[in-house]
Amino acid sequence: QYERVGADVTMKCGSMDWDAAVTWTVNGTDINESHLNGSYLILKNVDLMQSGQYSCYEGSSWHLKYQTYLRVGTPPKEPVLMCRSNNYPKGFYCSWHLPTPTYIPNSFNISVIHGTKEMVCEKDAVPKNRCHIRYLQLFSTVKYKVTLTVTNALGKNFTTLTFDEFAIVKPDPPESVVAKPVPNNPRRLEVSWQNPSSWPDPESFPLKFFLRYRPLILDQWQHVELSDGTSHTITDAYAGKEYIIQVAAKDNDIGTWSDWSVAVHATPWTEEPKHLTTEAQITETTSASTSSFMAPPTTKICDKGAMVGSGAVAVCWTAGLVVAAYSVLFI
C-alpha cells in the first residue's frame, strides 16, 4: 500500500465490524489505542518513518485479520534529463535522475522521436538510468525529441528535450595527459595527451584542444587553443615553479568543449645543485679579504655548514660566480 507523505490514512481491519475489538501492530509492536477509531486505524499526516508492516488481530483470539505493508513516499517531481554525443558520429546517450527521492520504486520510460520515426534507445546495464542510440543518418535537418516519463504508485511526471544532432556533441576529456620538463630549458614544459578513447573517428572528425596552465601559486590561468596535434610546449613558464596543467577537447566544427582533463603537475627543469640543505645566500657583506680565500667558483661554496641562511640554488650558483669575480679582482 502506497501513500503520500502528509496524507491521512485510514486502515480497516479487513471485514471486521467497526465496533469489534482489535489490536493493531506495526512491525510487531502494538499500537496505542489513541490511534484507533473503533477498529479502524487512523494515521494522520503520515511521514516516512511510519512505513512498515501493519497487522490487525482480533481482540481475544489473536487471529490475524488483516495485514498490509505501508510505504510512504511522494509522487515524482519533474525528472532531470541530459543527452550528449561523446562518440560522434556513432550516436548519443541520454541519462536522467530525479531531483528529489520518492522513497518508493519508480519506473522510467524513454521515447526518442526523429521527425516521424520513433527510435529505440537501448538501456544500459551500467549505469542504470542511461540509454544509448545509434544514428541511422548523419547531417539531419530534423530535430530529435526525447521524452522521459517517470511513474510510481503515487503519480507520474515527465520532461522533454528537443535538439539538433550537432547541438549535443561534447567529447570526453583528453586522456593520458603528461607534462614533462625539458632538459636544459628552465622555462619550458612539454605537454602531451591523447584523444579520448570514446571518440571513434578522429580522422574524419578531428578534435581541437584547449590547454590551460598556471603556477600553483597564482590564480590566473593562461590559455592556448590548438587546432591540431596532441602535444604542445609551454615556453613561458616561471623557472622553478610547480605548474598545474589541464586540457579540454572539442570537435573542430560543432558542439561544445569537453570537461577539463585530470590535472597534471610539473615543474620546469632546474640546474641540479650538489647540496640542497642549508643553502646560503652569499651576501655582499662578506669581506673582500675572506672572499679572496674562497674556493674557486664551484658549487663547493654551497657546502653545508659553510653558510647559514636560505636561498634558491640559482642564487647560490650566481653568488659563487660573484665571489669568484671579487677574488679575481683582489688578486
Added chain:
Amino acid sequence: GDSWGIFTFLCAALCNLPALPALNCSEELGAGQSIQQTYDLTRYLEHQLRTLAGTYLNYLGPPFNEPDFNPPRLAHAERVPSATVDLDLWRGLTDNARLAANYRAYSRLLCYLRVLDGQVGTAELRHRLAHFCASLQGLVLSIGGVMSSLGYPLPAGPPAPPGAPPASNDFLKKMDDFWLLKELQTWLWRSAKDFNRLKKKVPPAVVTLRLEARGF
C-alpha cells in the same frame, strides 16, 4: 499559372551562370591549399548565416523565429538536395562524388536564395542576403576550383528548375523559406566534415599544373 512561369524564368535566368572553371590563382596554389580555403569559406559562411538566419526568421515572424520550432517536413518541400545521408554511405563517397554533391547542393541553394532576395521586404534584409549570396557564389567557385585542380569534371550546367510549383499561400511560402535556411545550415555543417576528410586525403604539398588546358 502565370506565377509558375515567372518563377521558372527567374530561376533559369539567375542560375544561368557559365560553369566557371578554376580561377587561375587556385591552380598556382594547388589542390591541398584550395581545400583548406574552401573549408575556411564554409566556416565563414556558417558564421554569416547565423546572423542572416536570425534576421530573416524574425522577419518571417512567429512561429518561425521560435527556438523550439520543429515542424514536420512536408513531402513537396524537398526541392534542395538534402545534406542528410546514411553514415556508411557518406564515409564511402569517392572524392569526386563528395565534391560533386557539395557543388550541386550549393549551386541549387544559391539559386533559391537569389529568388528570395528579389522578394524580400526590408532593405536591411536585402543587403544581408546580397552579401551572403556573393559569399556563397565564392564557395561554389572555390569548390569548382578544387574539382578542376584534381581533374574532376564539374557537374552538369545550371540547376534544373524546381519540380513543384511555388507555394500557394503565405504560410506555406514562409515554411519553404524556413526549410531553405535549415538545409543551408546543415549543408555548411556537413561541408566542414566533407572538407576535413578531403584535407586528409590530398596533402597540401600537391601542386597540379594544368598549363596545357590554358593554351600556353
